[in-house]
Amino acid sequence: MEPRKLRVAVHKFASCDGCQLAFLNAGEALLALSERVDFVHFAELGPMDPEAEVDVAFIEGSVCTREEGDRLQRIRARSRFLISLGACATAGGLQALRNLADGEAWLNEIYPRREYLDALATATPLSEEVTVDLAIWGCPVNGEQVFQVIAELERGLTPRLPDDPLCLECKRRGAVCTLVTQGRPCLGPVTRGGCGALCPRFGRDCYGCFGPSEHPNTEALGRRFEGLGLIDAAIARRFLFINSAAPAFREAGLRWGGRPACP
Amino acid sequence: MGTYLGLLQRRHADTLIQRLRGAGYHVLGPVVQDGTIRYAPVDGFDRLPAGWVEQQAPGHYRLQKRDSPRCFSWTLGPQGLKPLTFAPEEPLWTVERRHGHGLEFHSHFPETKKQAVLGVRACDLAALALQDRHFLGGPHPDERYRRRREGLLLIAVHCHRAAPTCFCASTGDGPRAHHGFDLALSELDEGYLVEAGSEAGHALAAALPLIPPQPGQQARAEREIRHAGEAQERRLPGRDLMTALRARRDAAHWEEIGRRCLACGNCTSVCPTCFCHCHQERPHPTEDRSSHYRQWDSCFTSGHSYIHGIVIREDTALRYRQWLSHKLGEWHAQYGRSGCVGCGRCITWCPVGIDLTHETAALLAAPPDDSEACDA
Ligand code: SF4
Ligand code: SF4
């Protein structure tokens, strides 16, 4: 008997859709993959069955409405292995900046009729509401990591992604350090690898979109940024940019008096 | 002092690269790239960094252009020879499921490429000798390393200028290259004094338009090299620190370093003698095969001390202690010398500028532990 194919769902919450593109951008590889796994729900690809029982559920986006909170519970109940896909789902994403301000006041100021909106004052990472079996970090995620994870699950393995600091990847790729040669406030030493040191390879400092590494010494790095001439607010913004709901970055941002990136 | 075979005048310098190419070598030489100096393919001396020097300090590297014809007044870039012999990442094998016929394994080996590297420094040659010892010296030589290593032809340049981060004079590995090169050059404004260190080097020198050196040229070169050693600001407190470091396993200073260190692994990645690696399995997402990779690791990762469910070196102080006590201490037991050749790269490329010479001095300034740790 042919073994049963892995049943996979890809769900979307509050997000920009960029992480789901990791699947679509794979082109032919996605076609080959759909021979091996069943995408039972994946709106961007076509199949629609949001309530289906699945082996693996990928969820992109953070919880920003009551409806999303309820939907998350239903997905969790019907999925054997739940994966937070990308920065929003894993650590709030950009929209979680409102958690550091008065989100309710913002909603009242920005929208003429607050009562028409089912919007929460906060943006919450999935792991604060349900058990998440694996986090795939990044804004956006690295498509190779996503395929790696599916390949391992499909073979019955427990996927594990690296959480070593980006600097190691940066050096393996032969990129030249932006902090040492340009004095840029690179977050690589406290950010987990996985992106292939994308930014430093183009001469740009990492802004931490893959979230905190295994053992992040944000205090020492923040002090180094002070030495590079950054004012406190600029240091706070570095840490609070993409993954402000990740505890290590949040704490670091608050240590330097963090407020959201812009008023 | 070396035995100079003659002077290669600056206007004939390109013949060196031409002869190497003629002999089938890919020639790598120093070029200015991404704000630093790196080895890259070169087809003439006009690609080399004439007049360029670098400023190095803890956590700091900047290039500067001066008005000088010299192509080797810079000292070191971020990497020595290590990436050429010990690949940062490479597949070791692929296993494939043959339907109905079990599994099939294929090994991956690099081709031996004839590569000539121009501008290798004494410290990096000393580091290469250590890596040779590690990868090739035991009963199970590393075939991938061997193949890469075998194709190398090394053209050293003695250092006439040291960076403030250099301390090769204190480790005994520079600024003059003594062994491990095929050809060695001393650079003067007017050209290069040439020495040979191997048969291949002699053959190469014989094919160059060398002229007898002018009186005083050799003495000038020797003086500049000596000065590069004497001007070094940093040093280690001794050659063999194994006993001294073993006796300070519980020093409070490790914790103090642990608060500053990022555990980022830049020091081990740029260190030309560090050899730790880890393994990874990467199943192909859509085909029935999986590849096994090896990549550079570091004693600053959790995986490095992960054994059966626990990470032995949980905090950074312990990881830094592992790095320093292995490099400057236990290497003596393992390889008969220190693992540090004094290149100073770990100082420059540390994002927070931690300086192993200062940390070692601070550790040794503390009295030895009274525990019995010393005899372990
Ligand atoms: S550029 Fe950033 S990631 Fe790369 S080594 Fe420097 S600090 Fe680390
Ligand atoms: S270098 Fe940093 S900011 Fe850039 S893609 Fe990688 S993790 Fe994201």
Ligand code: SF4
């Ligand atoms: S320990 Fe530092 S100075 Fe010594 S060889 Fe390694 S990188 Fe160079």
Ligand code: SF4
């Ligand atoms: S000593 Fe410096 S380069 Fe090495 S791990 Fe610590 S912070 Fe990183």
